[in-house]
Amino acid sequence: MCLEDYRQLAKALKAPPMFTDVLPLIVKPDEAELLLKLSEKEQTITQLSKQLKTPQATVNLHINNLFMKGFLKKKKDKTTHYSVKPFHSIISRYLGENRTNAFGKYAAALTNYPFEEHVKRAKADPHPEAKILPIPEAITEPVTIVLPTETATTILQKADHISLRSCECRLIYKNCNKPLETCLAINDFSEELVERGAAQQISLEQAKNALQTANKHGLVHQALYTDWLKGEVFDICSCCPCCCTYLRTYMKYGVKHHIAKSGLVAKVDSDKCNGCGTCLERCIFQARKLENNKSIVIEENCHGCGLCTTTCPTEASKLALPKRI
Numbered sequence: 001m002c003l004e005d006y007r008q009l010a011k012a013l014k015a016p017p018m019f020t021d022v023l024p025l026i027v028k029p030d031e032a033e034l035l036l037k038l039s040e041k042e043q044t045i046t047q048l049s050k051q052l053k054t055p056q057a058t059v060n061l062h063i064n065n066l067f068m069k070g071f072l073k074k075k076k077d078k079t080t081h082y083s084v085k086p087f088h089s090i091i092s093r094y095l096g097e098n099r100t101n102a103f104g105k106y107a108a109a110l111t112n113y114p115f116e117e118h119v120k121r122a123k124a125d126p127h128p129e130a131k132i133l134p135i136p137e138a139i140t141e142p143v144t145i146v147l148p149t150e151t152a153t154t155i156l157q158k159a160d161h162i163s164l165r166s167c168e169c170r171l172i173y174k175n176c177n178k179p180l181e182t183c184l185a186i187n188d189f190s191e192e193l194v195e196r197g198a199a200q201q202i203s204l205e206q207a208k209n210a211l212q213t214a215n216k217h218g219l220v221h222q223a224l225y226t227d228w229l230k231g232e233v234f235d236i237c238s239c240c241p242c243c244c245t246y247l248r249t250y251m252k253y254g255v256k257h258h259i260a261k262s263g264l265v266a267k268v269d270s271d272k273c274n275g276c277g278t279c280l281e282r283c284i285f286q287a288r289k290l291e292n293n294k295s296i297v298i299e300e301n302c303h304g305c306g307l308c309t310t311t312c313p314t315e316a317s318k319l320a321l322p323k324r325i
Helices: 004-011 017-026 029-040 045-052 056-068 088-096 100-111 113-124 152-158 168-173 189-196 204-216 245-251 278-282
Strands: 071-076 080-084 130-132 161-164 181-186 220-227 232-239 265-268 288-291 294-297 317-320
Touching: 004 017, 004 029, 017 088, 017 100, 029 045, 029 056, 029 080, 045 056, 045 080, 056 071, 088 100, 088 113, 088 168, 100 113, 113 245, 130 288, 152 181, 152 220, 152 232, 161 168, 161 189, 161 204, 181 189, 181 204, 189 232, 204 220, 204 232, 220 245, 232 245, 265 294, 278 288
Parallel strands: none
Antiparallel strands: 071 080, 130 220, 161 181, 181 232, 220 232, 265 317, 288 294
């Protein structure tokens, strides 16, 4: 396969021209031909075998290799169909799974590429791609009230498949020493990661333990969406503002619609508050201040994550429904 074929593949995968030379490092010539076919439309192994005039066993081997490397999406129905992921998704899998050695001299340049693409997509998409999830222990509303949000636990309870893996953002950017084993994939995305050996399937109780660890270390729970309008969640992440792709897009680049608030806000019982300032240290959204040695909530900044409440020594802070105007 010649360089021109790889240029065609780069175009099909929507890879920037400057990264065309990366493809020969991670895609074998026979695999490239197969990827070009799959970029046209999703196909089964039988269909690919006929198109390429290649034995099914050989096609199956290439498909399995590409799937394990994170190049392909698998859709199971009566038969299994495969399609190709875009270049930025492929690179994200390599970076997030600590396989950057394959990039050679391009590793440094590729590190920020998925984040830059994420920011572009976030600015173009009018809908949020993530939502803050409140810590259940922080909510004071009685169970008879229907809350305007879900928690990480309620989403996990409805999931058919749950897996745990290292936080890709902290693994890539290394801007803090917060725990790595905090990302919880669910359903199809979880099954793919486990099949590829990139995550470990866990129980609901183990997932709850991971959430508790995240809360202890001041990490914000977020639901990540494949489709905001359909409400399709694929990942529950516990995030820090220094590494998280979503929080950095929101906070550093000002894409305010990128992350939806939880629907709850923090409330303070001033009689219980001793003005210790712990909540100010925990809040990443600048939604707290001290006045007259009492903690005050800046409601327009509050995202209802609950981090400020779970370490309050006097239990003065809780999450509640916002005041109705």
